[in-house]
Amino acid sequence: MAGEKKEVKIFDSDDDLVEGIAKHTTDLSRKFSIQRGAFTVVLSGGYLIEKLRKLVEPPYVGEVDWAKWHIFWVDERVVKKDDPESNYMLAKNGFLSKVPIPEDQIYAINDSLDAEHAAEDYESRLKELVERGVVEISPQTKFPRFDLMLLGMGHDGHLASLFPHHPLLSEKNRWVTFIKNSPKPPPVRITFTFPVIDASAYIFMVVAGSAEVDAVKKALDNNSSNDLLPVQMVKLENGEFIWFLDKLAALKL
Numbered sequence: 001m002a003g004e005k006k007e008v009k010i011f012d013s014d015d016d017l018v019e020g021i022a023k024h025t026t027d028l029s030r031k032f033s034i035q036r037g038a039f040t041v042v043l044s045g046g047y048l049i050e051k052l053r054k055l056v057e058p059p060y061v062g063e064v065d066w067a068k069w070h071i072f073w074v075d076e077r078v079v080k081k082d083d084p085e086s087n088y089m090l091a092k093n094g095f096l097s098k099v100p101i102p103e104d105q106i107y108a109i110n111d112s113l114d115a116e117h118a119a120e121d122y123e124s125r126l127k128e129l130v131e132r133g134v135v136e137i138s139p140q141t142k143f144p145r146f147d148l149m150l151l152g153m154g155h156d157g158h159l160a161s162l163f164p165h166h167p168l169l170s171e172k173n174r175w176v177t178f179i180k181n182s183p184k185p186p187p188v189r190i191t192f193t194f195p196v197i198d199a200s201a202y203i204f205m206v207v208a209g210s211a212e213v214d215a216v217k218k219a220l221d222n223n224s225s226n227d228l229l230p231v232q233m234v235k236l237e238n239g240e241f242i243w244f245l246d247k248l249a250a251l252k253l
């Protein structure tokens with residue numbers, strides 16, 4: 001079935017939200033590990049990582065076949081891997097160090113390159129993984145199709161490092177590109193482009209607390225506007241976009 005399925009899940013408490021993310025991620029891990037012998041998971045930075053805290057605890061931690069996981073970043077700051085600003089470091093400390101995913105299935109950016117070359121390098125490594133059959137390819141668009149993107153959204157409606165009104169919003173060819181003037185610091189980053197995000201099988205968009213309440217309202221309002229938030233520009237070709245919200249983030253819905 002082609003097209004996009006949208007769903008909004010609202011949880012009463014932070015613990016319920018975190019439990020919901022753990023449960024649904026475990027279900028998808030099982031599905032893809034069995035179906036294709038691999039589970040490709042794309043992470044953002046931000047507080048998303050902290051919301052994975054129940055996935056690394058029983059019962060979920062024991063139900064997941066971690067050897068099948070392959071980890072990617074939807075965006076990364078161009079800093080050294082041990083820099084406190086690194087999304088890799090954030091994920092390593094908060095999530096990856098707690099589960100037995102093989103080291104060579106964790107695809108951090110090459111932190112010895114500048115932004116332009118780091119983006120090119122990441123794209124060519126993705127191409128190799130497509131050739132090896134680890135990452136699927138969209139039969140329609142020929143962009144890589146990741147099994148699950150676990151993402152956060154900024155209060156300005158950005159996702160990945162795709163910010164409002166930025167020229168990168170209209171990138172149609174590259175898989176991975178770079179930005180040197182990100183309005184959210186640090187300014188230099190690499191990011192997946194919309195065609196890659198749009199090819200995903202599943203996106204879980206995790207938003208908690210009140211900081212993004214207006215962006216959540218705008219994103220989920222049916223009134224179409226000419227001034228779309230980046231998150232509203234996602235158009236999954238054949239996938240499910242599921243919002244995981246707590247009560248505070250959903251307050252204005």
Ligand SMILES: O=C(O)[C@H](O)[C@@H](O)[C@H](O)[C@H](O)COP(=O)(O)O
Pocket residue numbers: 044045046047048075076077087151152153154155158159160161184
């Ligand atoms: O490198 C980054 O800054 C992130 O990957 C970014 O895309 C993040 O996911 C959103 O900005 C939400 O961030 P918060 O969770 O901090 O609101």
